Amino acid sequence: MAAYKRQFYPGTTTPAKNRRRYMDPKVKLKKLRDVAMDDVVRIMGHRNPGEDYKSIHPPIEEGKEPDCPIRKLVTPIEGAKHGDRIRYIQFTDSVYFAPISPYQRAWMYLSRYRGIDTGTLSGRQIIEVRERDLEVLAKEYIDNETFDPALTGIRGATVHGHACRLDEHGLMFDAWQRYVWDDEKKEVVYVKDQVAIPLDRRISVGKPAAMSDLKKRTTIFRADGVDMRDDKEVTMYGLRIHKLRTLGGYQPWKVKGE
Amino acid sequence: MAGKEKLFMEACKKKFKEEPTDVSTKYYCFGGWKQSKSKVEFQKTADEIAKKRGIPMLNEDIGVPLGQRSWMPYQLSHTDIYAEADDLHCVNNCAIQQAWDDIRRTILVGLDSPHQTIERRLGKEVTPETINNYLETVNHTVPGGAVVQEHMAEINPALAWDSYVKVYSGDDELIDEIDPRFVIDINKLFPAEQAEQLKKAIGKTLMQAVRVPTIVGRLMDGATVSRHAAMQISMAFISSYKLAAGEAAIADFAYSAKHQSLGMGTMMPARRARGPNEPGGIPFGYLADMAQSDRVYPDDPGRASLEAVALGAIIYDQIYLGGYMSGGVGFTQYATAAYTDNILEDYVYYAIDQIKSRYGGFCKLDPANTDEVMKLGDDINAYALEMYERYPAVMETHFGGSQRATVSAAATGIAGAMATGVADVGLNCWYLSMLQHKERTGRLGFYGFDLQDQCGSANSFAYRSDEGLPMEVRGPNYPNYAMNVGHMSGYTGIPKAAHVARGDAFTANPFVRVAFADPSLVFDFANVTKEIGRGALREFQPAGERSAVIKG
Amino acid sequence: MIITNRLLSADTTEKVLNALESVPNIRQINLTGESIPKTINSGPGKGLPNNHSEHKVIRVKGKDIELRYLVGGFLVELEVDDEESLDARVEEIKAVCNATIEHGYSLQVGRYSKYKPTLHDYRSE
Numbered sequence: 001m002a003a004y005k006r007q008f009y010p011g012t013t014t015p016a017k018n019r020r021r022y023m024d025p026k027v028k029l030k031k032l033r034d035v036a037m038d039d040v041v042r043i044m045g046h047r048n049p050g051e052d053y054k055s056i057h058p059p060i061e062e063g064k065e066p067d068c069p070i071r072k073l074v075t076p077i078e079g080a081k082h083g084d085r086i087r088y089i090q091f092t093d094s095v096y097f098a099p100i101s102p103y104q105r106a107w108m109y110l111s112r113y114r115g116i117d118t119g120t121l122s123g124r125q126i127i128e129v130r131e132r133d134l135e136v137l138a139k140e141y142i143d144n145e146t147f148d149p150a151l152t153g154i155r156g157a158t159v160h161g162h163a164c165r166l167d168e169h170g171l172m173f174d175a176w177q178r179y180v181w182d183d184e185k186k187e188v189v190y191v192k193d194q195v196a197i198p199l200d201r202r203i204s205v206g207k208p209a210a211m212s213d214l215k216k217r218t219t220i221f222r223a224d225g226v227d228m229r230d231d232k233e234v235t236m237y238g239l240r241i242h243k244l245r246t247l248g249g250y251q252p253w254k255v256k257g258e
Numbered sequence: 259m260a261g262k263e264k265l266f267m268e269a270c271k272k273k274f275k276e277e278p279t280d281v282s283t284k285y286y287c288f289g290g291w292k293q294s295k296s297k298v299e300f301q302k303t304a305d306e307i308a309k310k311r312g313i314p315m316l317n318e319d320i321g322v323p324l325g326q327r328s329w330m331p332y333q334l335s336h337t338d339i340y341a342e343a344d345d346l347h348c349v350n351n352c353a354i355q356q357a358w359d360d361i362r363r364t365i366l367v368g369l370d371s372p373h374q375t376i377e378r379r380l381g382k383e384v385t386p387e388t389i390n391n392y393l394e395t396v397n398h399t400v401p402g403g404a405v406v407q408e409h410m411a412e413i414n415p416a417l418a419w420d421s422y423v424k425v426y427s428g429d430d431e432l433i434d435e436i437d438p439r440f441v442i443d444i445n446k447l448f449p450a451e452q453a454e455q456l457k458k459a460i461g462k463t464l465m466q467a468v469r470v471p472t473i474v475g476r477l478m479d480g481a482t483v484s485r486h487a488a489m490q491i492s493m494a495f496i497s498s499y500k501l502a503a504g505e506a507a508i509a510d511f512a513y514s515a516k517h518q519s520l521g522m523g524t525m526m527p528a529r530r531a532r533g534p535n536e537p538g539g540i541p542f543g544y545l546a547d548m549a550q551s552d553r554v555y556p557d558d559p560g561r562a563s564l565e566a567v568a569l570g571a572i573i574y575d576q577i578y579l580g581g582y583m584s585g586g587v588g589f590t591q592y593a594t595a596a597y598t599d600n601i602l603e604d605y606v607y608y609a610i611d612q613i614k615s616r617y618g619g620f621c622k623l624d625p626a627n628t629d630e631v632m633k634l635g636d637d638i639n640a641y642a643l644e645m646y647e648r649y650p651a652v653m654e655t656h657f658g659g660s661q662r663a664t665v666s667a668a669a670t671g672i673a674g675a676m677a678t679g680v681a682d683v684g685l686n687c688w689y690l691s692m693l694q695h696k697e698r699t700g701r702l703g704f705y706g707f708d709l710q711d712q713c714g715s716a717n718s719f720a721y722r723s724d725e726g727l728p729m730e731v732r733g734p735n736y737p738n739y740a741m742n743v744g745h746m747s748g749y750t751g752i753p754k755a756a757h758v759a760r761g762d763a764f765t766a767n768p769f770v771r772v773a774f775a776d777p778s779l780v781f782d783f784a785n786v787t788k789e790i791g792r793g794a795l796r797e798f799q800p801a802g803e804r805s806a807v808i809k810g
Numbered sequence: 811m812i813i814t815n816r817l818l819s820a821d822t823t824e825k826v827l828n829a830l831e832s833v834p835n836i837r838q839i840n841l842t843g844e845s846i847p848k849t850i851n852s853g854p855g856k857g858l859p860n861n862h863s864e865h866k867v868i869r870v871k872g873k874d875i876e877l878r879y880l881v882g883g884f885l886v887e888l889e890v891d892d893e894e895s896l897d898a899r900v901e902e903i904k905a906v907c908n909a910t911i912e913h914g915y916s917l918q919v920g921r922y923s924k925y926k927p928t929l930h931d932y933r934s935e
Contacts, residue, residue: 045854093701095653101700120708122659122701157853162701163657164844165650165882167817168913173844173880177862195853196860221698223644228698229636238697239632242690242715246628249716249725324827324870325840326878330811330885331924340923342930350929651813654882794928 008111011234013226018219022100022108022146029144033206040139043154043203045193046087046131053131055083077115079130086117089138090126090194092153092162094172097214097225100146104219108146113137124159142205145217149188150208154178156194170208179205332598335568336561339791346598346790347590348576352800353793356781357569358577359472359802361548362480362535365487366520366769369425369464372491375510376499386435388499389425389464393440396423396494400468400487405497416806418471420780423491426772427464428457442467447775449556452763459768466491467773472780472802480523481533488515520769522548526735537578542746543730543766545569546754548774550784559620560606563672563755568597568786570750574734579743589743595661596668596747597787601652605642605669612637613677620759621679631674635687638673639694642666660703660744663711667691668748675756681729682719684752689714707745710738729753730766811922812884812903816913817843823881824868829906830886831871835899837889840923843879885923 009019021027038049047053058064060081065071093101100108102125106118109127116137117128129137141147142154150171153161155178164173169181171188176196182189182204190203209217221228229235240258247254331340348354373384382388399405401421402413426442427433433441444453444460468487475483492511496503523539526532532539549569552562571593580589596602612634617623623630646653646662656662670691675684692711696702702711717738720726727736730753734746742749757765764771774783780801782789792798818826823841830839846865850858867874886903890896900919907915 095647095699103696103700103702119705120701121704122662158851160657160844163653163659165654165815165817167880168819168822170816173817175844175846175862176850176860177846177864180863192855195855196850197855197858198861219700221700223647227640227644228694229640234697235636235694238694239636239690242693243628243632245713245715246686246689246718250719323838324875325838327840327842328845328879330842330883330922331928338921340925341928342924345928345930650815651883795926796929796932 009234010237011231013221013231013234014216015219015221015226015228016231016234018099018217019104019107022104022219023111025112029140029146031143032145032147033143035139035142035203035205037135037139039190039201039203040142041135042199042201043142043190043193044087044089044135044138045156045195045197046085046134053079053082053084056085057083059083077130077133079133080115082130082132084130084132086128087131087134088126088128088156089134089141089154090124090156090159091141091147092124092155092159092172094151094153094162094166095220095222096151096166096172097211097218097220097222098151098172099148099209099214099217099219100152101218101220105146123162124155147205148209148214148217149179149205151214154190154194158196170211332594333600334787334791334794335564335597335600335603337788337791339788339795341791341794343591343594345794346594347587348572348581349587351790351793353781353789353791353798354572354576356472356793356798356800356802357783357786357789358537358573359475359800360469360774360779360781360783361522361537361540361573363421363470363472363475363483364522364773365468365470365484365535366773367466367468367487367491367515368518368520369466370462371514371518372495372511373464375507375514376495379507379510380499380501380505382499386432389435390437390440392494392498393423393425393437395498396466396491397440399490399494399497401471402490405493406503413471414806417473417802417804420801421469421471421474422778423466423468424776424778425464425466426460427462428460429462429464430457432462432464442772442776444772444775447772447777448553448763451761452553452556455763456768456772459764460772465769465772467776469779472800473804476802479533480521480535480537483535484516484519484521487519488512491515520767522770524733530735532582536582537573538582538735539733540573541731541733541766542570542750543753544770545573545750546730546757546765547767547771548783549750549754549786550775550782551786552758553775554784559676559755559758560603560610562758563676563751564597564603564606565784565786566754567602567668567747567751568790569783571596571744571747572786572790574746574750575744578734579741579746583741584743592658592661592744593747595656595658595665595744597790599655601645601656602665602668604645605638605665606672608641609638609669609673610676613673617677620676623677625678625680625683631678631683631687632690634677635670635674635690636694638687639666639670639691640698642669642691643695643698658703659699659701660707663692663695663703664744664748666695667711667745668751671748671752672755675752676759679756679760681753681756684756685729685749686715686718688748688752689718707742710742711745714738729756811918811920812886812907812911812915813918814882814911814913814915817880817882818911819880820864820866820868820877822910822912823877824870825910826884826906827868827870829910830884830903833886833899833902833906835888835890835895837887839887840885841877841879841881842883842885843881845879848878887923 008023009016041049060076102120105125106120109116109118119126153172153174158176160175161173166172171181178192178196179188179190187204187207192198215225244255244258331342333340344350376382376384400423401418404410404412424440424442426444444456470483470486474486495511521535523535525534526539530538546566549566551565555561575593576589643666667688671684671688674687675681702708717726721728753765846862847860849860850856864880867876888899890899
């Protein structure tokens with residue numbers, strides 16, 4: 001029997017294809033900007049750039065770990081090796097064609113990384129990792145195509161805005177205005193960290209994409225974009241899961257042949 | 259808001275033959291501003307309010323007074339009452355409290371068993387005359403009057419004016435003989451077809467609806483209601499049938515009143531630390547039966563479902579999960595999404611139109627036709643989600659994904675229930691909505707119930723109690739629903755929708771159904787949103803107040 | 811009720827309000843939108859000034875108003891006695907919106923506000 005080949009996600013439309021691309025760890029996501037690592041650290045606000053990582057246990061190499069077969073099986077990620085704290089970055093994605101949406105973030109992270117813990121809500125999506133690994137990951141996801149300066153927010157608290165109309169510059173609402181519109185450069189600039197503590201320098205995350213571009217990049221199905229029901233395969237996939245689960249819990253013999 | 263606009267526009271179109279897209283529509287849609295007789299009065303009131311009401315930041319100095327607020331007031335669905343979010347908090351709103359008080363203080367106690375005791379054990383005759391005599395006595399004892407012994411302390415009647423006992427039965431001949439002041443008259447209160455069904459289901463049983471004083475339920479808890487009733491009923495039997503209080507047979511009255519009675523809420527597991535007759539134990543079908551819209555508006559099944567939704571929201575979501583289980587002030591904003599601003603209204607009436615045009619009416623879709631059920635569910639769900647996408651103001655009104663999840667799934671579930679007449683099909687459609695919602699938008703609600711919502715397809719037809727139960731007898735304590743905040747409203751609406759669509763006179767229990775048709779209740783269960791609105795407007799007069807014993 | 815397609819900056823809100831001043835028969839205007847707190851109200855930064863550029867004082871007809879919302883709607887209450895003047899006022903309001911609101915809006919006529927006081931209004935009694 002041939003080995004199972006991961007298909008990641010069904011569908012023929014652009015949101016479906018984007019979901020597939022984001023989930024497939026073999027796909028290298030496009031880098032659209034280069035925010036300096038120190039600036040990523042500043043925006044997250046867990047430590048100052050250059051400051052040592054705080055640790056919660058001694059480095060694993062010191063050999064103080066209990067004798068546990070599972071621990072022997074798992075190769076620790078860098079942060080775990082060094083005993084780093086677990087820290088987070090949390091993104092808010094606008095319903096108005098943000099490049100990615102919360103569940104797709106979860107699927108993408110879980111498909112591409114290990115040693116992470118991710119939580120998914122309607123208005124925000126958190127990812128928690130050992131600190132030094134988090135920084136690498138956070139930079140990747142601020143720099144790459146899943147981030148848009150106007151429609152993605154880096155928000156540790158008071159995340160309200162995903163369902164709000166955009167402002168006149170096309171930015172997603174943020175009660176704490178962590179980022180502002182630079183009208184001269186036509187760029188979005190972070191002036192506060194993710195929990196709204198003022199930054200000592202302005203950090204540009206670049207120009208927002210055009211709506212026409214975002215509609216090609218998004219994972220969101222919408223009536224005024226690509227309607228999910230126009231993607232027969234995605235629609236049928238959802239209905240099939242529902243049908244099989246229903247039958248499985250009710251008349252399991254009918255699942256045969258489905 | 260746009261949902262509200264939509265329904266507004268629909269109303270305008272029907273009433274004034276305007277195109278709904280005409281942005282400068284000339285009418286206030288409720289009551290037709292131009293034609294309404296109350297126009298002058300409205301104008302006058304509005305002028306006064308405009309001057310008096312405390313709008314934050316109202317600035318009168320700039321020519322035109324200018325106010326600022328985070329969003330528009332909520333409109334209580336299918337009413338023209340507007341209120342603020344905190345007007346709808348269950349601690350502020352005495353109508354919401356009274357809805358729960360009226361449920362908690364109710365216990366249904368059958369008279370058949372005590373009558374058998376009197377006739378067979380004590381050899382006394384029971385006749386309509388003795389029953390009337392008993393009812394007169396019990397209407398003295400249940401509110402807190404003493405009989406039998408002297409020197410007994412009594413409850414101040416001014417504190418217990420809401421307390422009484424009434425009876426009902428499917429036996430018209432017997433009921434004809436009972437003093438009408440003590441009767442819940444099925445024939446008068448229900449449309450003829452519903453009355454026949456109810457009388458057939460109830461049969462010859464003579465049932466008492468016992469309403470203990472609101473203040474008793476508040477001072478103790480729901481579990482005390484059967485005890486208060488049992489004690490006072492026993493005293494009434496002793497007095498009216500001239501029994502000797504020490505006889506062993508007397509214990510039978512107390513036994514039947516305590517243990518052969520029907521509480522509104524079943525017992526919950528010990529870990530919930532609640533007695534019976536508390537909100538967590540009320541099956542969805544019972545609460546659906548308490549909602550009385552289809553008795554008064556039998557031709558509007560949409561309203562019947564939506565009123566059940568509203569009752570579910572206040573009793574389960576706001577009081578039980580928001581108060582009993584969680585504590586704090588949190589759940590109002592979330593729960594009110596289901597019964598304000600006519601948004602769910604729009605989705606449900608759309609669903610009803612679809613069912614009628616596709617299948618020619620309710621209950622015509624074969625529940626075993628899974629593919630067609632899924633097609634309908636998918637269509638209704640897509641319509642609801644599309645409205646959020648097309649009307650940004652609706653998206654902002656239901657700014658939490660959980661609100662959108664509940665409201666879309668409630669509409670889809672109600673559609674499935676009405677199309678097939680089977681509540682469990684409706685429930686199955688609820689879960690279909692959840693899965694397709696997540697798939698479409700890439701988001702759903704929050705950790706608290708995303709798991710339950712995504713795994714429910716598998717248990718929606720499960721009938722064994724450890725797996726599921728039919729929807730009519732599931733309740734907020736069903737494991738996967740035990741913390742499903744904001745969902746209880748929809749769960750109540752679904753079984754209601756199924757049975758209203760079938761033309762059934764009741765959802766789960768005919769006795770509960772009749773008991774809440776009683777016009778003597780303080781809360782009007784046929785107009786749930788209106789009553790909540792009256793609470794918000796300070797027009798509702800609750801029971802259980804202590805002012806009679808407080809120096810004024 | 812005017813619902814704007816975008817949430818408006820303080821400057822645009824100021825423009826709309828000043829332009830609406832020219833429309834007669836307006837009894838009252840209520841602004842609605844997303845709240846902008848003066849200070850950071852939760853998290854590690856709690857208590858710090860928010861310094862939101864749009865939470866600021868605007869001038870409406872020569873008077874200062876502290877704007878607390880990113881405005882997305884104007885509820886304009888008209889005091890008119892007949893259909894003709896209602897139509898006229900609505901047309902004037904539309905003209906104001908067309909001139910000041912760049913990204914578009916929708917305008918509905920109806921009853922959208924409380925017309926009876928509720929518990930909320932008695933709170934401070």
